[in-house]
Amino acid sequence: MGRVAAVSIVSTDTDYLHRIQAGHFALDTDEPKALGGQGAAPAPFDLYLSSLAACTAITLRMYAQRKDWNLGEFRAELSLTRDEEGKLHIHRVLRSDQPLSDEQWNRLLEIVANTPVTKAMREGAEISSERGAFIAL
Structure with missing residues (x-):
């Protein structure tokens, strides 16, 4: 691993x-x-959303460069809400100052649905904890 x-x-x-x-x-x-x-x-949830925003922007920039698409100034605005049952929901709004076609936007939306952090958040992670000895620095 x-x-x-x-x-x-x-x-x-x-x-x-x-x-x-x-x-x-x-x-x-x-x-x-x-x-x-x-x-x-x-706050911790700000950092949680920030990791997804960073992965979103970096992944889409990499993809656009490989396709020789000019994203120009790219922005992703993310919000995290909790519904009545307590389930978390993340919503992303993607923006570019360049005139991308509907086909390009559709492809970017497909790519963003599968970024590494998107997948990790959607699938979850196994979390384990243990006690460790304190080491003074």
């Missing part, structure tokens, strides 16, 4: 601000003030 990604997270002395290390990139996460956080960084 090959590793796809690895991250670590460390608490701070501020509720609920945490520091994430993803490879050699550092970023923060927090909760909004309404949930007891400081609102100092994206």
Whole structure:
């Protein structure tokens, strides 16, 4: 089984601000003030949607380049809602400042339905947890 990604997270002395290390990139996460956080960084569901937005934009850019299509400035706007039964729903709106044909848009919508992160979110992942010894840094 090959590793796809690895991250670590460390608490701070501020509720609920945490520091994430993803490879050699550092970023923060927090909760909004309404949930007891400081609102100092994206909340976990913001990061969840951000990963899908990033995969959407990168995958479509790669595909368009292979087809020699000019996407120009590309935008993807995503929203996450929860229905009455508690099920999550994600909606994406894709935009380009270039005059793409209906055929091109239809193909892009087919491609976006199968990006790696789209598939992972749709199919789910097996999640396991274990206790580890604390190692002071």
